[in-house]
Amino acid sequence: MSHFDHSASSWDSPSKVSMMMTLAEKVKENVDLGDNLSILDFGCGTGLFGLEFFDNAKSLIGMDTSTGMLEVFDEKTKKYSNIKSLKLDLESTEVQRVETDEKFDLVVSSMTFHHLNNPINVLTKLKNSLNENGKILVVDLEKEDGSFHPNNEEMGVKHYGFSQDELKSWADKLNLKINICTINKVSKNGKEYGQFLAEFH
Numbered sequence: 001m002s003h004f005d006h007s008a009s010s011w012d013s014p015s016k017v018s019m020m021m022t023l024a025e026k027v028k029e030n031v032d033l034g035d036n037l038s039i040l041d042f043g044c045g046t047g048l049f050g051l052e053f054f055d056n057a058k059s060l061i062g063m064d065t066s067t068g069m070l071e072v073f074d075e076k077t078k079k080y081s082n083i084k085s086l087k088l089d090l091e092s093t094e095v096q097r098v099e100t101d102e103k104f105d106l107v108v109s110s111m112t113f114h115h116l117n118n119p120i121n122v123l124t125k126l127k128n129s130l131n132e133n134g135k136i137l138v139v140d141l142e143k144e145d146g147s148f149h150p151n152n153e154e155m156g157v158k159h160y161g162f163s164q165d166e167l168k169s170w171a172d173k174l175n176l177k178i179n180i181c182t183i184n185k186v187s188k189n190g191k192e193y194g195q196f197l198a199e200f201h
């Protein structure tokens, strides 16, 4: 059982709910999203972040690798026929894009990229899953010293955040434009950690 399967039932703590709502609000302040979008929440967890974009959606898919997280997501969203979950690992070499009938106008992702072995490989597959003029919004930690998570190995942390140069190099390699800004600061253990929004389009 993964860390996320194990934590799923108690994931929605007041502090996480508040952080994800803040992040989603800041994204909406910074990006003109539009309406009636087909949306993918990559690494949706219990949906705390991605479901905040439901007002902009025609349809929304929450995708994750954790069965436990997706069970909570499904329970929350069962009354909405246009919200579905998908268990899929884009890091698997056999998967080249998100295998759904529709492509996406908007991919959102929060606090998931630092768990990926190969973020640029996954970003490529997300790009392959976009409609024309679609965009990918990634929210995650700015470069940190490894102290944000209490136990990096146990929690599946593969990157101690990302620098702007790293994010720009991904955009260059994928021939995408990028806008980056800091959208939040989290105080923890007497330190302050930045969270960025990167818009790939």
Ligand SMILES: C[S@@+](CC[C@H](N)C(=O)[O-])C[C@H]1O[C@@H](n2cnc3c(N)ncnc32)[C@H](O)[C@@H]1O
Binding pocket: 004, 020, 042, 043, 044, 045, 046, 047, 048, 049, 050, 063, 064, 065, 066, 069, 088, 089, 090, 091, 109, 110, 111, 112, 115, 116
């Ligand atoms: C820190 S949680 C964030 C959850 C959610 N985005 C939120 O903001 O509340 C990271 C999530 O990424 C998922 N995850 C990790 N590796 C993944 C992968 N390769 N593909 C999809 N999801 C993944 C985990 O299962 C977990 O639900």
